[in-house]
Amino acid sequence: MNIILFGPPGAGKGTQAKNLEKKLNNFQISTGDMLRDEIKKESEIGKKIINYMNDGKFVDDEIVNKLMKNVIFDPKKKNKLIFDGYPRTLEQAKNLELLLKESDQKVDFIFFLNVDKDTIVQRIEKRKIIEKRSDDDLNTILKRYDTYMLTTKPVLEYFSTKPNFNEIDGGLKIAEITSKINNILGV
Numbered sequence: 312m313n314i315i316l317f318g319p320p321g322a323g324k325g326t327q328a329k330n331l332e333k334k335l336n337n338f339q340i341s342t343g344d345m346l347r348d349e350i351k352k353e354s355e356i357g358k359k360i361i362n363y364m365n366d367g368k369f370v371d372d373e374i375v376n377k378l379m380k381n382v383i384f385d386p387k388k389k390n391k392l393i394f395d396g397y398p399r400t401l402e403q404a405k406n407l408e409l410l411l412k413e414s415d416q417k418v419d420f421i422f423f424l425n426v427d428k429d430t431i432v433q434r435i436e437k438r439k440i441i442e443k444r445s446d447d448d449l450n451t452i453l454k455r456y457d458t459y460m461l462t463t464k465p466v467l468e469y470f471s472t473k474p475n476f477n478e479i480d481g482g483l484k485i486a487e488i489t490s491k492i493n494n495i496l497g498v
């Protein structure tokens with residue numbers, strides 16, 4: 312089963328992805344983690360993207376799509392994908408559909424975790440202390456939220472017409488969100 316978790320930064324996508332990973336024996340595909348890894352490794356990609364990431368801006372579709380291709384065509388992960396933070400642009404959403412089709416897969420469920428800006432700011436401030444992420448300062452958070460709203464709106468509109476689209480109140484407690492997702496998945 313392939314699942315997309317969609318929603319603004321701090322909506323709880325990562326937490327829910329980790330729950331699903333355990334429950335379904337699937338793989339969390341976090342583009343944010345993959346990109347942060349490239350920076351840590353000081354790879355060519357890492358050097359290109361560091362300023363974008365620290366500025367709260369999106370990394371180029373081309374770079375992200377390339378990273379995704381390797382994951383989607385990995386036979387170990389076939390039909391076991393939990394997308395966390397991808398796709399974030401319409402171009403990425405179309406690319407994802409294409410890559411899945413080429414690898415004889417599809418998106419089974421889309422979950423949109425909907426959260427307001429105040430809740431997100433509070434949550435990310437907390438996460439900053441726990442995880443010490445360099446892109447988690449308040450200015451970056453606000454920029455990331457605005458970038459998200461601006462760029463992902465067309466993706467949301469595109470997804471919301473799909474029969475497997477589910478909107479969930481991301482302001483609920485973690486366990487409540489998990490239970491709603493599990494109910495819809497029937498697991």
Ligand code: AMP
Pocket residue numbers: 320321342343344346363364367368369370371372375395396397398399400403446455
């Ligand atoms: P996240 O961990 O998902 O909150 O992502 C952290 C940062 O990584 C974002 O603010 C972007 O700079 C970058 N990023 C993550 N996923 C994507 C994506 N699908 N497209 C472009 N940039 C991304």
